[in-house]
Amino acid sequence: MIRFISWLVFLLMVVLIAAFVSKNAEPVSIDLFLYQASLPLAVLLLVALFIGVVLGFMFNIVALLSQKRKYYQLKNKKETLHGLSGVLNEPDK
Secondary structure: OHHHHHHHHHHHHHHHHHHHHHHOOOEEEEEEOOEEEEEEHHHHHHHHHHHHHHHHHHHHHHHHHHHHHHHHHHHHHHHHHHHHHHHHOOOOO
């Protein structure tokens, strides 16, 4: 059932993107200092969206790796403290 819903959502996204592209097909001139191009507005918007998604993903990966490193540092500290508490709680001989 979940697989069916996933395919349905995917198909809906494809239809929406196709409708978006067909409604925004007029060419737009873009000037990148040394390079000038004329592309459909939809292509430029989809490229901008893709770049934004990739940048957001990269920033999230950096944050995730930072949190993961902190987690393992705290886990090691906890294990060290737990080991020391066992030594401190042993009865004297």
